[in-house]
Amino acid sequence: MDPHLLRTFVAVLDHRSFSGAAAALGYTQSAVSQHIAALEADLGSRLVERRPVAPTPAGARLLEHAPALLLRLDAARADIARLHQTRPTRLTVACSPAALGATVAGALAELRAVTHSLDVEVRVTGRDAVLADVVAGRADLGFVDGAAAPSDPLPMPDLGPMTTLAAAEETLAVLFPRDHPLAERRAVRLSDLTQAQWIDASDTAVPLDRLRAVCRAEGFRPRIRHRGTDLHGLAALTAAGHGLAALPLPVAAALPGIAAVPVSAPRLVHRTELVHPANPTAPARQLVDLLTTRRLAADAGRR
Structure with missing residues (x-):
């Protein structure tokens, strides 16, 4: 063919x-x-x-x-x-919107502090586009996010000779309008929200099919669809009452007009994973090493 x-x-x-x-x-x-x-x-x-x-x-x-x-x-x-690449002086990083948090931004800042001549480009795209860019060589590495049980990897398609690495795990939260009856709760259970109206924002928030999978329940019906990578636009739709969405708590808490309530059950985290080829460029390898060191230090601090 x-x-x-x-x-x-x-x-x-x-x-x-x-x-x-x-x-x-x-x-x-x-x-x-x-x-x-x-x-x-x-x-x-x-x-x-x-x-x-x-x-x-x-x-x-x-x-x-x-x-x-x-x-x-x-x-x-x-x-x-x-x-056949020599010594590259450029690093192209592809990120899904909610993956571009403090961990990734901080690691990039640390990398640029030790490699002053490095030209860094960050592209924010949907999850599938991130994976496609890395696999096809349009990006040196990528960061994707999603919901998973603690320490469990995200489900990924067959990417061939690619390597994944946990970059961050954060509290998962649900976005509510501030006048919603559950907006003042300290925590919510996703199983109580299966019949609520949601925003289908597969490139930005946790996809609804993933919520169904982790809750092992039907529901999570979309009231409106949001396409693109604009987190503030997603927050505006939630604030206006168009539906709920799930994001990492640090990202959600910084958005205007909404209440971010942590998820207590099922036991989930918002996970960010780094994806890179088996033979990454030198700058990509440096960033991988930085994130590995940061993650090991964080794990040691929790013990």
Whole structure:
């Protein structure tokens, strides 16, 4: 299966348009049509309905495999490219919004204090985009966040030759409007909130499907969807009564217009994990070492 044809297939269905895919990929519309026809001939099945543009049953099945296949190809290319890097003077870090807290910011400040010439770029994106950027070599390392039992790793897709490291664990909290009946509670149980209205903010807050999984319960119905990485926008929606959301307590407590109430049950933490390739660049390795030292010191202090 030609990966160029597969990329065109994904682009057509992402844009729901042959012309949109052509513009995004820099091809002519005729070339896009030829790519789809060639892929269909290769697989012996019609993959895309033309009017309107939509996947056939076979196309939907292929679409389940395509992103992971293309990501692994990008990972292989990036892995080889890193072998030929000299002494990089740039560090690109990708972070999901709630992962960019005091721990990560402090480690970056400490790194820049000992490497004065290092050019640091921090990109804030959704969790899936963070992982894709690291795997494909567009970022040297990444930080993603989520809810987990204490000391448990976050569930991750198959990332190939990648390494994960716990960077921080913080109290998980629920965001309420200040006039909500539960806003003055010292703590809340998530199981008491399964039938509440929530904000579906999968790139910013803890995803609702993750809350269902850790509570082993249905519910957590979205009242509104928030797309993007704006934590203040999410807080404004909560403050206006559009629904609840779950964030780390230090992040939530700094947001205006809302009450942040810690979660007491189930026993969960908000966990931030660092993801990096098996052969990271020298600046990325330095940051990993700094965070490892910080985490070991924090663990020793709790004993």
